[in-house]
Amino acid sequence: xxTASEVKKLYAKGEKRKVLVIxxxxxxxLIITVISVSLGAGRPRFMEAxxxxxxxxxxxxxxxxxxxxxxxxxxxxRLPRIVLAIIAGAGLAASGATMQGVLRNPLVSPFILxxxxxxxxxxxxxxxxxxxxxxxxxxxxxxxxxxxxSMLAMLMVYGIACLRxxxxxxxxxxxxxxxxxxxxxLSLIQFVAPEYEALRAxxxxxxxxxxxxxxxxxxxxxxxxxxxxxLMVRHSWDINVMSLGEETATxxxxxxxxxxxxxxxxxxxxxxxxxxxxxxxxxxxxxxxxIARMIIGSDHRFLLPCSILLGACLLLCSDTLARLVFMRSxxxxxxxTSLIGVPFFLYFLLSRRRQxxx
Amino acid sequence: MKLIxxxxxxxYKSIAALKDVNLxxxxxxxxxxxxxxxxxxxxLLKCIDRILKPKxxxxxxxxxxxxxxxxxxxxxxxxxxxxxxxxxxxxTVFEAVLMGxxxxxxxxxxxxxxxxxxxxxxxxxxxxLAERHxxxxxxxxxxxxxxxxxxxxxxxxxxxxEPTSNLDIKHQLEVLSIIKGLTQxxxxxxxxxxxxxxxxxxxxxxxxxxxxxxxxxxxTPKSVLTEENIESVYGVKSHVTNSVLDxxxxxxxxxxxxxxxxxxxxx
Numbered sequence: 001x002x003t004a005s006e007v008k009k010l011y012a013k014g015e016k017r018k019v020l021v022i023x024x025x026x027x028x029x030l031i032i033t034v035i036s037v038s039l040g041a042g043r044p045r046f047m048e049a050x051x052x053x054x055x056x057x058x059x060x061x062x063x064x065x066x067x068x069x070x071x072x073x074x075x076x077x078r079l080p081r082i083v084l085a086i087i088a089g090a091g092l093a094a095s096g097a098t099m100q101g102v103l104r105n106p107l108v109s110p111f112i113l114x115x116x117x118x119x120x121x122x123x124x125x126x127x128x129x130x131x132x133x134x135x136x137x138x139x140x141x142x143x144x145x146x147x148x149x150s151m152l153a154m155l156m157v158y159g160i161a162c163l164r165x166x167x168x169x170x171x172x173x174x175x176x177x178x179x180x181x182x183x184x185x186l187s188l189i190q191f192v193a194p195e196y197e198a199l200r201a202x203x204x205x206x207x208x209x210x211x212x213x214x215x216x217x218x219x220x221x222x223x224x225x226x227x228x229x230x231l232m233v234r235h236s237w238d239i240n241v242m243s244l245g246e247e248t249a250t251x252x253x254x255x256x257x258x259x260x261x262x263x264x265x266x267x268x269x270x271x272x273x274x275x276x277x278x279x280x281x282x283x284x285x286x287x288x289x290x291i292a293r294m295i296i297g298s299d300h301r302f303l304l305p306c307s308i309l310l311g312a313c314l315l316l317c318s319d320t321l322a323r324l325v326f327m328r329s330x331x332x333x334x335x336x337t338s339l340i341g342v343p344f345f346l347y348f349l350l351s352r353r354r355q356x357x358x
Numbered sequence: 359m360k361l362i363x364x365x366x367x368x369x370y371k372s373i374a375a376l377k378d379v380n381l382x383x384x385x386x387x388x389x390x391x392x393x394x395x396x397x398x399x400x401x402l403l404k405c406i407d408r409i410l411k412p413k414x415x416x417x418x419x420x421x422x423x424x425x426x427x428x429x430x431x432x433x434x435x436x437x438x439x440x441x442x443x444x445x446x447x448x449x450t451v452f453e454a455v456l457m458g459x460x461x462x463x464x465x466x467x468x469x470x471x472x473x474x475x476x477x478x479x480x481x482x483x484x485x486x487l488a489e490r491h492x493x494x495x496x497x498x499x500x501x502x503x504x505x506x507x508x509x510x511x512x513x514x515x516x517x518x519x520e521p522t523s524n525l526d527i528k529h530q531l532e533v534l535s536i537i538k539g540l541t542q543x544x545x546x547x548x549x550x551x552x553x554x555x556x557x558x559x560x561x562x563x564x565x566x567x568x569x570x571x572x573x574x575x576x577x578t579p580k581s582v583l584t585e586e587n588i589e590s591v592y593g594v595k596s597h598v599t600n601s602v603l604d605x606x607x608x609x610x611x612x613x614x615x616x617x618x619x620x621x622x623x624x625x
Contacts, residue, residue: 003480003485004473004476004477004479004480004485005476006485007452007476007479007480007485007488008472008473008475008476010452010488010489011452011472011475011476011488011489012472014489015467100447101447104446105446106446106447234465236465237460237463237464237465240449240453240457240460241457241460243445243446243447243449244443244445244454244457245440245443245444245445247404247409247438247440248438248440248443250407250408250409251407251409251433251436251437251438251440252433252457252458252460252461252511253429253430253432253433253460253461254460293447297448297449297450297453298445298447298448298449298453299449299453301465
């Protein structure tokens with residue numbers, strides 16, 4: 001029989017290991033970022049990229065920033081896109097982990113309230129109605145429309161769920177229903193779309209891409225994702241306790257319905273603000289939490305940061321690959337995420353013996 | 359702590375589940391709630407812990423109404439052990455018991471929290487399971503983990519909903535002995551809903567028998583477990599003797615044909 005202090009030490013050791021895992025994931029993200037900056041169409045490689053970035057961050061060092069062209073490629077093309085990949089991956093993964101936790105369901109993705117279909121419908125509406133004809137991908141009206149319809153879907157789900165009381169079951173089922181409603185409307189728009197170009201633009205939007213990233217857009221998404229993620233991490237203990245069921249959570253002083261509503265709203269806000277700009281990027285939000293759970297366990301204090309970093313790594317890797325493989329035409333990153341994510345995920349799934357969930 | 363339940367009533371929609379329940383529990387006492395399926399045992403426990411909000415009546419702890427307590431105060435006084443508690447995602451035993459410290463922690467876990475958890479694991483004899491996953495354990499081990507979690511709340515009152523229903527006889531005796539021991543060593547007051555009348559009679563100081571949401575009989579196990587009471591509450595003919603441990607021993611014989619209509623217990 002082990003003594004109490006040994007048991008305590010064992011747990012403390014486990015905690016330390018988890019902190020280390022998170023640190024490693026952070027270092028991995030830094031390395032991937034550096035590699036990603038050094039790769040891609042155009043000449044600039046690692047050294048030139050480093051020079052440009054260092055000269056911008058530390059102007060007083062007097063590092064030669066290189067030619068104007070090099071600077072443009074790094075600062076206006078590659079970096080905004082890399083930053084967007086990190087923000088989007090982080091936001092989607094955190095939302096996925098949180099929603100799986102509070103809804104006590106491993107199949108939940110950040111789109112559970114039907115917001116992917118709703119955002120798609122909103123974007124399609126703007127594209128097909130010819131708003132922003134000249135730049136259908138970048139137009140803010142498309143973005144605004146996608147976001148508005150995501151929020152509409154969320155409110156519809158809450159409205160329906162409220163009629164029977166907000167529980168994981170009502171939220172999930174109402175979300176599925178609202179999702180189907182909007183995907184029917186989305187199909188309808190595609191069916192009646194008058195011109196081929198608009199239809200193509202809609203399909204392209206739905207696949208999700210990061211190449212329209214700009215600093216301006218990143219500055220809109222970043223604060224939303226940052227605040228939402230921080231608040232979700234703050235609720236870690238509540239989410240842990242909620243996985244024991246509503247009754248036990250109540251007996252431990254956690255108001256399940258309130259936490260459920262707060263967390264789902266935070267996750268949906270973050271997700272909607274991301275996909276309104278990027279289009280539908282699936283897989284990351286569903287799978288990053290699972291991989292993280294297999295690596296670091298179910299305690300959300302560690303699971304959330306780990307998911308966030310893994311999501312960022314996964315999306316950044318995918319997008320870097322999308323940039324490299326098809327240098328000229330832009331391959332939607334949504335396709336690549338699944339293509340490289342599935343084998344990665346299967347590896348983790350098959351190399352684990354333990355039961356993944358109950 | 360002294361617990362008084364005063365004229366408590368509760369309805370599920372239009373169906374009355376508890377009607378005018380009055381009970382008193384002193385410090386360090388064990389009370390069993392017995393009665394057929396659907397008689398309101400679980401509902402009573404949930405009303406005491408404010409998991410369900412009673413329609414009428416009050417639950418008083420040392421004279422204070424639990425309805426007026428500050429948010430987060432009750433979990434430090436009452437520990438609740440549900441009938442079945444599974445978690446969707448795999449937590450280790452240590453993590454699961456640590457959740458009982460939730461009422462005391464905001465985000466970071468203090469050394470004291472970890473010490474308390476480790477001590478409780480040792481006390482329940484499940485130290486070696488600390489790093490195992492909850493869903494890899496047997497029912498008996500799981501039940502001990504859930505009791506451990508409730509004890510981690512450092513409560514003065516423990517509510518248990520059929521703590522022995524899935525356990526083999528050895529685990530039944532172990533779990534109940536631990537609980538009984540706590541009432542003496544830590545002045546814990548215990549209310550447990552029980553199906554097994556013989557175990558209930560052996561480990562309880564007091565017993566309350568429920569029928570259709572009303573208290574039918576209350577008192578010592580000897581005064582409650584009579585052949586007449588069992589017949590009119592359960593609709594079962596039985597033979598009650600005195601066991602070798604000097605507690606009433608119920609031997610059920612047969613159901614009475616034109617008897618009480620039992621509905622399935624609602625969760």
